[in-house]
Amino acid sequence: MTTQEPIGEWFGAVPEWRRGQRILAAATGILFVAFCALAPLLWLVARPTRMISNAPPPRWEWSAIQDGSAMRALETHAKETSWVTFHMRGVLNEALFRIGLLENDQVTIGRDGWLYFAETLLWKPMELAATREKRRAVLRQAMEATAANDVRLLVVPVPDRVTIHPEHLPPLRPADPGRLGLYDEILADLSAVGVPHVDVRSAFLAHKAAHPDDELYFRRDTHWSLSGQLLTADLVKNEIAKRGWAPLVPACPDIVVEQTMRRPMVPGLVAMLGLRLEVDVPDDRGSAFLRGLFEDWTWRPIGIRDPSGRVGPIPMEQDDAKVALCGTSFSESFGLQLIGTLGARVDRRGVSSTGRSFGGFRAVLRSLGKNGFTPRILVWEFVQREYQADWLEVGSLRD
Amino acid sequence: MVFTSFAFLFLFLPLFLAGYSIVPAGLRNLWLLSASVVFYGWERPSWVLIMVASTLVDYAVARLMGAKEDGRPGRKLLLVTSILANMGLLAWFKYANLLVHTAETWSGADLAWHDIALPVGISFYTFQSMSYTIDVYRGDVKPTRSLVDFACYVSMFPQLVAGPIVRYRDVHDQVVRRSHSVGLLGAGASCFMIGFVKKVLVADVMAPLATAGFALPQPGLVESWTALVAYSLQIYFDFSGYSDMAIGLGLMLGFRFPCNFDSPYKSQSVTEVWRRWHISLSTWLRDYLYIPLGGNRHGEARTYFNLATTMLLGGLWHGANWPFVLWGAYQGLWLCLERMNGRKPLHARLPMPLRVLATYLVFTFGWSLFVARDLSHVQTLWRGLFGLSGLGETLVSPKHDTITYAMFPLAIAIVFFAPNSAALMRSYRPLVITGFVLLFVVAVAQMLAASHIPFLYFRF
Numbered sequence: 001m002t003t004q005e006p007i008g009e010w011f012g013a014v015p016e017w018r019r020g021q022r023i024l025a026a027a028t029g030i031l032f033v034a035f036c037a038l039a040p041l042l043w044l045v046a047r048p049t050r051m052i053s054n055a056p057p058p059r060w061e062w063s064a065i066q067d068g069s070a071m072r073a074l075e076t077h078a079k080e081t082s083w084v085t086f087h088m089r090g091v092l093n094e095a096l097f098r099i100g101l102l103e104n105d106q107v108t109i110g111r112d113g114w115l116y117f118a119e120t121l122l123w124k125p126m127e128l129a130a131t132r133e134k135r136r137a138v139l140r141q142a143m144e145a146t147a148a149n150d151v152r153l154l155v156v157p158v159p160d161r162v163t164i165h166p167e168h169l170p171p172l173r174p175a176d177p178g179r180l181g182l183y184d185e186i187l188a189d190l191s192a193v194g195v196p197h198v199d200v201r202s203a204f205l206a207h208k209a210a211h212p213d214d215e216l217y218f219r220r221d222t223h224w225s226l227s228g229q230l231l232t233a234d235l236v237k238n239e240i241a242k243r244g245w246a247p248l249v250p251a252c253p254d255i256v257v258e259q260t261m262r263r264p265m266v267p268g269l270v271a272m273l274g275l276r277l278e279v280d281v282p283d284d285r286g287s288a289f290l291r292g293l294f295e296d297w298t299w300r301p302i303g304i305r306d307p308s309g310r311v312g313p314i315p316m317e318q319d320d321a322k323v324a325l326c327g328t329s330f331s332e333s334f335g336l337q338l339i340g341t342l343g344a345r346v347d348r349r350g351v352s353s354t355g356r357s358f359g360g361f362r363a364v365l366r367s368l369g370k371n372g373f374t375p376r377i378l379v380w381e382f383v384q385r386e387y388q389a390d391w392l393e394v395g396s397l398r399d
Numbered sequence: 400m401v402f403t404s405f406a407f408l409f410l411f412l413p414l415f416l417a418g419y420s421i422v423p424a425g426l427r428n429l430w431l432l433s434a435s436v437v438f439y440g441w442e443r444p445s446w447v448l449i450m451v452a453s454t455l456v457d458y459a460v461a462r463l464m465g466a467k468e469d470g471r472p473g474r475k476l477l478l479v480t481s482i483l484a485n486m487g488l489l490a491w492f493k494y495a496n497l498l499v500h501t502a503e504t505w506s507g508a509d510l511a512w513h514d515i516a517l518p519v520g521i522s523f524y525t526f527q528s529m530s531y532t533i534d535v536y537r538g539d540v541k542p543t544r545s546l547v548d549f550a551c552y553v554s555m556f557p558q559l560v561a562g563p564i565v566r567y568r569d570v571h572d573q574v575v576r577r578s579h580s581v582g583l584l585g586a587g588a589s590c591f592m593i594g595f596v597k598k599v600l601v602a603d604v605m606a607p608l609a610t611a612g613f614a615l616p617q618p619g620l621v622e623s624w625t626a627l628v629a630y631s632l633q634i635y636f637d638f639s640g641y642s643d644m645a646i647g648l649g650l651m652l653g654f655r656f657p658c659n660f661d662s663p664y665k666s667q668s669v670t671e672v673w674r675r676w677h678i679s680l681s682t683w684l685r686d687y688l689y690i691p692l693g694g695n696r697h698g699e700a701r702t703y704f705n706l707a708t709t710m711l712l713g714g715l716w717h718g719a720n721w722p723f724v725l726w727g728a729y730q731g732l733w734l735c736l737e738r739m740n741g742r743k744p745l746h747a748r749l750p751m752p753l754r755v756l757a758t759y760l761v762f763t764f765g766w767s768l769f770v771a772r773d774l775s776h777v778q779t780l781w782r783g784l785f786g787l788s789g790l791g792e793t794l795v796s797p798k799h800d801t802i803t804y805a806m807f808p809l810a811i812a813i814v815f816f817a818p819n820s821a822a823l824m825r826s827y828r829p830l831v832i833t834g835f836v837l838l839f840v841v842a843v844a845q846m847l848a849a850s851h852i853p854f855l856y857f858r859f
Contacts, residue, residue, distance in 0.1 A: 017582075017827060020829070021827045021829075022582050024585070024827070024829055024832060025581075025582045025585030025586050025589065025827070026581040026582050026584075026585050027585065028585040028588050028589050028592075028832060028836060029581050029582070029583075029584035029585030029586075029587070029588045029651075030581065030584075030585070031588075031836070032584075032585070032588035032591070032592070033413070033416060033584070033588070035840075036408055036409060036412050036413045036416070037413040037417075038409070039405075039409035039410070039413075040409065040410065040413055040414070065444060066443075066444060066445065067443075068441075068442035068443050071406075071441050071442055072442065074406070075404065075405060075406040078405060078406065078409075078410060079405035079406075079847065082405070082409065084409060084847075085405065085847045088840075088843060088844040088847050089844055089847040089848045091844065092841065092844035092845060092847075092848055093848055101801050101802055104848075274848055
């Protein structure tokens with residue numbers, strides 16, 4: 001091998017490079033090869049990263065190889081488990097975030113340390129108008145299905161954070177007024193069909209005006225805070241009382257509400273920014289910059305005392321509960337607070353972080369009447385943004 | 400597989416280079432061929448069969464031609480066989496959909512046709528393979544005995560899917576015997592990095608702006624021109640960046656591919672643009688279409704006809720779409736007008752900077768035909784470009800607003816005032832090269848962070 005190779009005709013009448021240029025070229029070549037070899041070498045010595053964007057390895061089936069999906073899956077899997085991706089993407093995104101230029105498809109960077117789920121800024125008036133009758137038919141179907149089993153339905157539509165807090169959006173991305181009014185569309189549908197419901201938005205806006213320091217949502221996570229959950233649980237309790245359903249909810253003296261606790265958590269929207277953050281990262285890990293993006297997660301542990309007097313966790317499935325809750329990831333922590341607020345057992349088999357608007361509802365419908373599961377009230381939570389997604393496509397509540 | 404992907408940069412390339420450096424010299428072409436097949440068949444293994452068919456036909460045709468003496472009638476028949484086979488592949492995979500849909504539109508009948516997927520790079524490797532048989536027929540090059548060498552030439556992954564279109568007569572010596580060195584590796588790596596930066600940090604950043612503008616139902620004057628200029632920047636940095644990467648990879652392996660771009664937007668006439676834009680295609684069309692048609696040897700009228708026909712077919716080569724044909728006609732018209740004007744642009748009296756600007760605007764206006772989905776989209780774009788849909792608003796791209804708008808004037812400045820890749824490589828200044836190495840690292844990080852935007856020329 002020699003570094004005195006002429007560079008060739010491609011460069012036309014190229015004067016011979018000087019010695020310094022040849023040395024520079026050789027160094028650049030070695031550096032380039034070493035850089036490209038970095039990922040395969042790291043695979044040999046380091047465990048794969050665990051990022052939120054991790055994708056499973058490909059299934060090596062002939063059909064998947066033929067249509068290219070196997071190779072695409074391999075590419076994504078290799079890319080998302082590589083330390084090269086983890087560090088290079090992370091460092092770039094952190095730098096862009098610091099200077100206010102980071103943006104990705106899923107997250108919109110707001111002001112005052114707020115992040116917004118990009119989907120909550122979408123506005124689809126045409127599709128909404130076109131599917132109004134279909135959505136109302138689904139609500140009617142829900143009413144009929146629950147009434148047929150002697151179950152009272154109570155709907156809890158959770159407003160998107162942008163509906164309550166549009167003031168933290170970036171200046172170039174003001175919320176569309178129509179999008180902010182999406183909640184009205186939900187309330188109109190519920191009223192038109194006569195579905196019992198609570199107006200969470202009004203309660204949240206009133207609370208925000210009265211207690212501006214008590215935030216009902218996390219700043220960098222799509223979900224609601226303990227305050228938001230408790231306020232909604234109170235709304236549900238009041239609505240049950242107002243409708244005269246309280247006698248249907250027997251109190252459970254064994255429920256124990258403990259002291260409020262708090263610990264730092266990695267907010268979901270931060271995890272979606274492509275920073276140097278592995279999933280299930282311990283609280284004390286990560287750089288000071290990353291820890292600065294963590295949120296204080298406050299929760300109120302709620303348990304149940306067994307006959308021996310020991311307090312343990314409350315099972316999700318409570319066949320003898322007279323209140324059932326179904327819903328999205330918002331209900332995962334809200335469910336416990338509802339138990340604490342009602343002081344009654346609440347079945348939570350219909351709480352599904354992946355089931356979106358209808359998965360949990362369908363799970364409850366399937367279980368009605370089985371193993372003595374006969375709830376009298378079904379609380380159905382869904383999030384506002386899905387009114388422009390799942391609700392545009394659903395044809396029937398049946399599977 | 401694309402060059403600006405994790406799979407290529409961190410899987411394919413290091414493994415390929417490692418193998419290439421350890422296999423004996425006599426097996427390097429076989430290794431390169433094998434790697435090229437993997438590269439090409441990565442997403443659609445069945446497409447390799449089409450390339451194999453084209454390669455085998457042209458290899459056999461050339462061998463048979465070589466066995467016959469010059470002037471024997473069988474040679475012409477063999478050449479026709481090669482051209483029909485390659486053009487048949489192109490016609491079936493590229494133009495069948497257009498013909499059927501046009502027939503459906505005219506007749507009103509539903510022919511229950513299922514669209515055929517276009518194999519990536521078919522336009523490039525069929526032209527490349529066909530030029531070999533034409534050159535053998537003309538006696539410009541001797542047919543190779545080695546199928547591996549020929550298949551290696553056709554399928555070579557650095558320039559397989561988007562050029563530059565390399566002719567066998569230019570590289571056959573290198574296919575058989577070429578030298579390697581750390582210096583060449585470094586020169587190739589530098590060139591690759593320059594192209595990578597152009598694609599990821601400029602072309603891809605311009606893309607959302609162009610896409611947003613062309614997606615508007617009624618773009619106004621400002622929106623149309625913003626989108627069109629953004630597209631002119633995107634396609635230049637995209638395609639010239641890809642060519643730089645191909646040339647750089649070739650250099651790493653000891654090949655010298657032809658230069659494909661020479662600052663085309665600095666041209667002072669459309670004729671000059673075509674000498675500096677996609678040079679390997681324009682010279683291919685000149686040598687294998689325009690000159691065989693008669694070139695300028697049969698009078699003025701025939702010359703204009705040849706020029707227009709060449710550009711029309713050049714437009715059709717880019718895609719099976721009527722706007723592409725119109726784009727070819729538009730370019731042909733300008734070439735004819737400039738020829739009528741004594742080979743000078745119509746705006747020849749303008750001072751030099753304005754001549755360059757006017758040429759850029761004329762050429763860029765043509766992109767409105769190139770980018771249009773169909774003829775009604777052409778109408779929409781032209782209404783916007785001529786201000787018939789109002790002034791419009793400032794075009795807001797759906798993402799990367801700040802970076803895109805910062806890059807917009809910077810990219811224009813680079814196009815008109817900065818030296819091109821070849822000049823950068825000729826001067827090879829330490830500071831500039833170091834700067835590009837650093838930008839390359841940023842571009843790789845950006846590639847890993849951004850969603851994938853495929854090369855524009857992959858669809859041709």
